Amino acid sequence: MPVTASVAAYFMLAIFVGLLFAIYLFSKQHSKQKNTLSKRVLLGLVLGSAFGLLLQFLFAEQPQVINQVLSWVALVGKGYVGLLKMLIMPLVFIFMIAAVVKLEQQGSLGKISFISISILLFTTALSALVAIAVTYGFDLNINGLIAGTREAAQISTLQNKAANVADLSVPQMLLSFIPQNPFADLSNLRSSSIIAVVIFGVLVGIAARKVMLEQAELAEPIRNGVNALQAIVMSLVKMVIALTPYGVAGLMANVIAQSSGSDIVNLLAFIVASYVAIFLMFIVHGALLSLAGVSPTAYFKKIWPVLTFAFSSRSSAATIPLNINVQVNQLKVPSAIANLSASFGATIGQNGCAGIYPAMLAMMVAPSVGIDPMTFEFIASLVGIVVISSFGIAGVGGGATFAALVVLPTMGLPIEIVALLISIEPLIDMARTALNVSGAMTSGVITSKLMQPSQQEKNLESALKQQPLFANKEA
Numbered sequence: 001m002p003v004t005a006s007v008a009a010y011f012m013l014a015i016f017v018g019l020l021f022a023i024y025l026f027s028k029q030h031s032k033q034k035n036t037l038s039k040r041v042l043l044g045l046v047l048g049s050a051f052g053l054l055l056q057f058l059f060a061e062q063p064q065v066i067n068q069v070l071s072w073v074a075l076v077g078k079g080y081v082g083l084l085k086m087l088i089m090p091l092v093f094i095f096m097i098a099a100v101v102k103l104e105q106q107g108s109l110g111k112i113s114f115i116s117i118s119i120l121l122f123t124t125a126l127s128a129l130v131a132i133a134v135t136y137g138f139d140l141n142i143n144g145l146i147a148g149t150r151e152a153a154q155i156s157t158l159q160n161k162a163a164n165v166a167d168l169s170v171p172q173m174l175l176s177f178i179p180q181n182p183f184a185d186l187s188n189l190r191s192s193s194i195i196a197v198v199i200f201g202v203l204v205g206i207a208a209r210k211v212m213l214e215q216a217e218l219a220e221p222i223r224n225g226v227n228a229l230q231a232i233v234m235s236l237v238k239m240v241i242a243l244t245p246y247g248v249a250g251l252m253a254n255v256i257a258q259s260s261g262s263d264i265v266n267l268l269a270f271i272v273a274s275y276v277a278i279f280l281m282f283i284v285h286g287a288l289l290s291l292a293g294v295s296p297t298a299y300f301k302k303i304w305p306v307l308t309f310a311f312s313s314r315s316s317a318a319t320i321p322l323n324i325n326v327q328v329n330q331l332k333v334p335s336a337i338a339n340l341s342a343s344f345g346a347t348i349g350q351n352g353c354a355g356i357y358p359a360m361l362a363m364m365v366a367p368s369v370g371i372d373p374m375t376f377e378f379i380a381s382l383v384g385i386v387v388i389s390s391f392g393i394a395g396v397g398g399g400a401t402f403a404a405l406v407v408l409p410t411m412g413l414p415i416e417i418v419a420l421l422i423s424i425e426p427l428i429d430m431a432r433t434a435l436n437v438s439g440a441m442t443s444g445v446i447t448s449k450l451m452q453p454s455q456q457e458k459n460l461e462s463a464l465k466q467q468p469l470f471a472n473k474e475a
Contacts, residue, residue, distance in 0.1 A: 009068040012055060016073060016253065019047045023245050040245040041305045045312065048249035052256025066257055073250050080247025081313050083240045087233070087321040089186045092194060092343050093201045094233050095324070098226045099336030100205025101212070109202065109336065115450055116341045119443040120349030121387050123288070127281050127355030127435075128386040132379060134277040135363040140270060142364050142417055194317065198343050230335075237321045244309055244322070251312035259427060267424045270360075277356050278431045285442045292449045302330040303441055310437040311430045316346040316353075319437050327441060333448040341447060345440020352432030352439075353400035354390035358407035359383075361421075365413045385410050400425075400432060 023044055030036045059065040100109060179185050179196035186197060208226070212219040286296030300307075306326050310319045320342045327338035349355075362382050366373040373379070389406040404418045 005062060005065050006068075008059065008062070009065050012051075012058075012065070012069045013072055015054075016051055016069070019051060019249060020076070020246055023047065023249065027245065037241070037244065038301070038304045041248055041308045044245035044247075044249035045252055045308055048252030048312075049256050051249070052253040052259075055253070055257040056259075070254050070257060073253050075250075076246055077248075077250025077252075077254055077312075080240075080243055080250065081315065081318050083243070084313075084318045084321055085188070085315075087237055087240060088194070088317060089188060089197055091233055091237065091321055091324065092197050092339060093186065093204075094226075094229045095335055095339040096198055096201025097205040097208065098230045099339060100202055101208050101223060101226050102336070109340075112337055112340055112447060112451060113344070115447045116337070116344055116443050117348060117391075119446055120341075120345055120439060121391065123281075123284070123351050123439050123442065124349040124355040124390045125383050125387050126284055127277075127351040127439075128359040128383045129379075130280050130284065131277050131356040131359035132363055132373075132382070134273050134280065135360045136374060138269060138273040138276075140273055140360070140364050142368055192347070194320075194343055194347055198340070234325075237325055241322060241325060244305060248308055248312045255312065255426060255430065267421065270421065271424055271428060274356070274360065274428045275431055277360065278352060278435050281351055281356065281435055282438060285438050289442060289445060292446045294445055294449065299331070299445065302326060303438065306437055306441070307434045311434040314426065314429050314433045316350065316433055316436045316440070319433075320346055323437060323441060327444050331441070331445055331448075333444045334451075337448050337451065338444050341440050341444030345436065345443060349387075349390045349439065349443075350403075350432075350436040352435035353429070354403040355386055356435070357400040357428075357432060358389070358404045359386055361404050361417050362407055362411055362413055365408065365417050366411075369413060371413075382407070382411060400429060 023040060026043055027036070027040050030039060055066050055069060176190065176192040177195045177199060179200040182197075182200045184190065185193040185200065188194075190196065208222050212222055282300075286300070289296050289299050303326055306319060306322045309322055310316065313319065323342040323345075324335070324338045327333040327342065328335050331338075333341075359382060363373045366378065371378060373382075385407055386403075389403060389410070401418060405415060408415050408418070
């Protein structure tokens with residue numbers, strides 16, 4: 001690399017370090033204010049995006065400079081994502097044990113799981129309907145989509161993946177949830193590891209409760225031990241979350257610097273339609289929360305940092321620690337419900353990736369094979385398959401691409417469109433991931449509302465606490 005290119009790269013890195021220092025100064029000056037994390041995350045997003053645009057503008061003809069700068073910027077962005085991924089399995093495992101050990105405080109775990117998953121699947125069905133309406137409204141089709149070199153190279157790879165997905169039966173998908181090797185799942189070596197760890201944590205919690213009932217002298221040590229582990233993990237989560245503004249700055253700089261303006265212009269209609277559908281689903285989330293007695297404005301204000309990170313990282317799984325933290329501390333969702341909704345929402349019923357994306361592609365492709373996509377039979381079949389596949393995507397690796405590879409062949413539609421849209425995938429995937437996470441948090445908040453005891457039950461509990469016998473038992 002020429003000396004001038006190296007000097008340019010180091011100069012840009014110095015600017016990036018200066019931006020990080022500006023975030024640090026802003027954080028220090030506003031540390032005592034409310035909602036400071038939201039403001040710091042927004043600052044990180046703006047500064048990171050501006051830095052990415054500056055890289056593109058100054059070095060469009062020198063990609064080696066951009067690559068060298070981004071290799072160092074990745075230490076901040078990808079390093080932060082790595083720290084969050086480090087937290088996922090310990091957080092899920094310990095919180096599930098704690099949820100079962102403290103079950104009398106949280107209600108029925110089975111009921112919580114059923115309600116959470118039902119809400120996730122219901123919102124996924126709604127997202128498919130929204131996608132169908134938006135695709136029809138924008139009159140989107142595959143006419144004019146020409147496979148370039150990059151897209152054509154993807155088609156054979158996608159066809160191989162589609163064959164693997166087609167071979168996966170429902171029983172095989174369910175078997176993949178069983179934690180046959182808990183150590184492998186705690187290492188996140190399988191696509192279904194999160195669900196497997198949830199199940200393993202529940203089983204360990206059940207075993208702990210049995211010991212507490214059978215050996216009364218161990219009840220208090222077990223309870224104290226679980227509380228201590230929970231406190232340690234949450235302290236670690238807070239340490240990592242404090243780095244969110246810097247991580248977002250690094251991630252956005254990378255995304256913007258590597259985006260292709262020509263690809264975006266060529267497929268602008270699909271991008272706009274996708275964002276419209278995603279925006280409408282955010283409105284649906286707000287409407288559902290309003291029906292549950294929750295202020296949509298307050299909800300979105302509190303979850304803004306989580307959505308920002310999901311947008312920039314494109315990872316629902318990596319967002320789990322932030323998701324749980326905000327649900328518990330900001331939205332006042334019980335920890336058991338928050339943990340289940342966040343964990344399930346990362347792998348089941350993803351509104352954006354498993355709902356909107358495959359439904360839009362199916363609507364676009366159907367006319368090319370002589371199918372009228374606006375018939376009741378087609379729409380009903382599409383929504384049903386989208387909902388079912390959104391539950392099974394966890395067993396094959398997850399993500400919008402796999403969701404499309406399940407839905408399109410099942411509907412008898414070609415999969416080439418997935419490759420044709422590969423160039424703009426990152427740009428749309430950011431908003432889809434944010435919607436996935438909002439769906440998970442919406443599920444947690446609504447489940448929490450549905451699980452709240454009635455006023456009559458609260459009065460009865462208050463009366464019981466005033467009884468001396470009850471006090472002695474607690475003591």
